[in-house]
Amino acid sequence: MPRLFLLALALATAPALKGSLSLDTEFRTAGPAVREAFDFVQPRLQESSAVFQRGRKELIFGTVVSRDGHILTKASEMESLDGVSVVIGAETYEDPKLLATDPSWDVALVKIEAENLVPVDLSMTELPPQGTWLIANGATERDKRRVQVGVMAAKAREVFAAGGTVLGISLKEEEGVLIVEEVTEDSGAEAAGLQAGDRLVRFDGKKIEDRESLLEDLKERRAGDKVPVTLQRGEETFEVEVELSGRVDVFGEETTRNDMMSGEYSPRRTGFPRVLQHDIMGNRYFMGGPVFDLDGNCVGMNIARFSRCETYAIPAADLRSLVERMISQAGS
Amino acid sequence: MTHRSVFWLALLIPLAPLSAERPAINDKRAPQGREDLEEIQRLYQQALPAARAATVCIELGEGSGSGVVVSEDGLIMTAAHVTGGVDREFTVRFEDGRKVKAKSLGLNSENDAALAQIVEEGSYPHVPIEKTDRTRLGDWVFALGHSGGFDKARGSVARLGRLVRTANSTYQSDCNLIGGDSGGPLFDLTGALIGIHSRVGARLPENMHVPTRVFLENWDAMQGGEFIGEGPFAQMPKKGKGFLGLLAEAHDGEGIRVKRVGRESPAEAAGIREGDILLEMNGQPLTSRDDLQALLEEMAPEDKATFELVRDGKRQTLSLKLGDRDA
Numbered sequence: 292m293p294r295l296f297l298l299a300l301a302l303a304t305a306p307a308l309k310g311s312l313s314l315d316t317e318f319r320t321a322g323p324a325v326r327e328a329f330d331f332v333q334p335r336l337q338e339s340s341a342v343f344q345r346g347r348k349e350l351i352f353g354t355v356v357s358r359d360g361h362i363l364t365k366a367s368e369m370e371s372l373d374g375v376s377v378v379i380g381a382e383t384y385e386d387p388k389l390l391a392t393d394p395s396w397d398v399a400l401v402k403i404e405a406e407n408l409v410p411v412d413l414s415m416t417e418l419p420p421q422g423t424w425l426i427a428n429g430a431t432e433r434d435k436r437r438v439q440v441g442v443m444a445a446k447a448r449e450v451f452a453a454g455g456t457v458l459g460i461s462l463k464e465e466e467g468v469l470i471v472e473e474v475t476e477d478s479g480a481e482a483a484g485l486q487a488g489d490r491l492v493r494f495d496g497k498k499i500e501d502r503e504s505l506l507e508d509l510k511e512r513r514a515g516d517k518v519p520v521t522l523q524r525g526e527e528t529f530e531v532e533v534e535l536s537g538r539v540d541v542f543g544e545e546t547t548r549n550d551m552m553s554g555e556y557s558p559r560r561t562g563f564p565r566v567l568q569h570d571i572m573g574n575r576y577f578m579g580g581p582v583f584d585l586d587g588n589c590v591g592m593n594i595a596r597f598s599r600c601e602t603y604a605i606p607a608a609d610l611r612s613l614v615e616r617m618i619s620q621a622g623s
Numbered sequence: 624m625t626h627r628s629v630f631w632l633a634l635l636i637p638l639a640p641l642s643a644e645r646p647a648i649n650d651k652r653a654p655q656g657r658e659d660l661e662e663i664q665r666l667y668q669q670a671l672p673a674a675r676a677a678t679v680c681i682e683l684g685e686g687s688g689s690g691v692v693v694s695e696d697g698l699i700m701t702a703a704h705v706t707g708g709v710d711r712e713f714t715v716r717f718e719d720g721r722k723v724k725a726k727s728l729g730l731n732s733e734n735d736a737a738l739a740q741i742v743e744e745g746s747y748p749h750v751p752i753e754k755t756d757r758t759r760l761g762d763w764v765f766a767l768g769h770s771g772g773f774d775k776a777r778g779s780v781a782r783l784g785r786l787v788r789t790a791n792s793t794y795q796s797d798c799n800l801i802g803g804d805s806g807g808p809l810f811d812l813t814g815a816l817i818g819i820h821s822r823v824g825a826r827l828p829e830n831m832h833v834p835t836r837v838f839l840e841n842w843d844a845m846q847g848g849e850f851i852g853e854g855p856f857a858q859m860p861k862k863g864k865g866f867l868g869l870l871a872e873a874h875d876g877e878g879i880r881v882k883r884v885g886r887e888s889p890a891e892a893a894g895i896r897e898g899d900i901l902l903e904m905n906g907q908p909l910t911s912r913d914d915l916q917a918l919l920e921e922m923a924p925e926d927k928a929t930f931e932l933v934r935d936g937k938r939q940t941l942s943l944k945l946g947d948r949d950a
Binding site: 294295296297298311312313314317318319320321322324325327328329331420421422423424441442444445446448449547548549552553568570572585598599600601 | 652657664671685686687778779782785787789797800802804805821823
């Protein structure tokens with residue numbers, strides 16, 4: 292990890308700015324006077340964004356994707372739906388049900404009892420160019436969503452899981468055989484029933500040569516991929532399917548200086564098949580909501596606050612196939 | 624001769640986009656609805672590609688910062704705390720991944736301004752510098768930079784915002800900066816360079832940039848390789864702090880014999896080996912350990928040392944740059 296240049300000099304700047312001119316907060320980019328110019332897009336946020344809350348506490352936002360109550364949100368921010376209500380427009384809906392989750396996109400499909408909702412239109416196939424204004428849900432009022440603005444900021448791309456993917460085990464190597472030493476809690480390996488002492492034979496049909504070759508294979512995978520792994524336990528040889536996780540999602544990560552200046556970023560912020568990037572200010576609790584352009588077209592759905600200046604959203608076209616797949620999987 | 628100058632003039636005309644006027648949208652306290660927003664978007668999108676092409680990542684030692692090319696032959700504007708000193712060699716990466724060598728020129732350590740030059744000959748994408756002092760509080764601006772380091776799939780990160788504070792030696796914007804952005808460019812909506820990213824305050828919207836005006840005030844001195852001021856943004860190498868990293872002893876005969884070479888020292892990096900006989904440093908004869916010591920006491924980190932030496936009976940010359948004793 293290189294040292295990244297940027298000075299944080301709160302003290303040194305005070306005298307340097309003496310006698311300076313300052314713009315009222317109202318007129319700054321995130322200020323009310325500028326936001327007011329975007330009011331004509333606000334109805335789209337009002338109709339099609341959802342707010343998950345427990346009591347008065349806002350947990351995360353969501354995107355309405357069907358007339359009869361399907362909502363997408365960020366899966367890793369959803370602990371339990373017990374006691375959670377969903378606000379759309381000025382209406383409150385109780386008892387949301389979790390229908391499906393997609394670990395590789397970190398998206399959850401939730402259903403509420405509703406009809407005649409206004410879903411986002413996911414027909415946009417090409418992303419707007421960089422520099423296009425984007426609007427997302429900001430802090431909300433009880434009955435009203437509030438616009439938060441920014442622009443398309445970088446190239447759309449796949450963001451690989453930081454540090455690659457993992458099965459969720461620690462390994463020892465004995466006489467050329469890889470043996471499970473420990474199984475990490477809440478990992479794909481634990482869910483698949485791996486145990487300490489199991490010997491690893493094959494990974495995705497390929498004989499495992501050594502630790503390095505296994506790590507190499509894991510690097511090019513996506514979090515959420517399900518991979519067949521052949522094990523030997525005692526005399527028995529059998530195959531299980533293990534869901535891969537991002538390294539940092541299982542083992543955590545070191546906080547960098549950039550992280551320390553980024554406020555509340557999303558704990559799950561890497562490992563997405565495709566994202567667009569924008570500079571709308573916010574924090575981890577602002578994720579899950581729709582992102583619109585000036586025409587009110589849905590450009591995508593916010594999925595991760597990566598840093599102080601970078602937010603990722605899933606592009607509309609990817610969201611569209613994800614919705615179709617998840618709704619058909621959920622069978623309703 | 625006359626023909627030639629006419630030819631050059633003709634070439635220069637399309638390279639002068641600075642005639643672009645200060646956009647009228649800046650004179651509105653806030654955009655009034657959709658038309659104004661579309662005007663900002665249109666100007667921004669028009670300016671962005673050229674600005675991107677000239678924005679570079681600076682990889683210097685273990686550090687990563689940003690910079691921007693401002694002349695066809697590769698003059699770079701960046702921050703003093705990124706180059707850190709004069710005559711340092713580093714790698715520059717353009718957004719398309721192309722890598723070239725560069726070296727730092729002068730800097731102003733008091734207000735975080737620095738210049739550097741790409742040393743490989745070529746014709747580089749570059750941006751115009753705003754020199755008419757037309758920039759005002761509240762102007763719409765955009766920042767580019769290699770936030771968090773170079774990422775080819777992502778490119779540099781663009782942010783749109785307003786100038787929220789102006790002072791003599793500092794602009795503040797609400798384009799949020801992060802580590803790796805330092806030295807990167809701040810533009811007005813015509814794509815003219817108005818500042819260089821320097822630092823952030825304690826609160827989120829405090830992002831400071833060095834106005835181009837500050838660069839222009841010391842332009843010739845910086846281009847000439849001068850180290851201006853005594854910090855806080857860069858520290859002048861101190862005399863007596865130069866680090867070579869070898870132990871030598873007198874021996875029977877001319878010069879001094881290298882007894883030990885420190886691991887990862889400048890001496891080791893330059894290829895000096897145990898047993899080498901050092902005859903001269905920078906033209907001064909070495910007859911004892913004290914001679915070498917006395918010469919080093921007059922030198923500072925990054926000073927050049929050239930050795931005449933004998934190895935296996937053959938004479939050779941090796942050059943190196945001294946390290947920092949305190950680093």
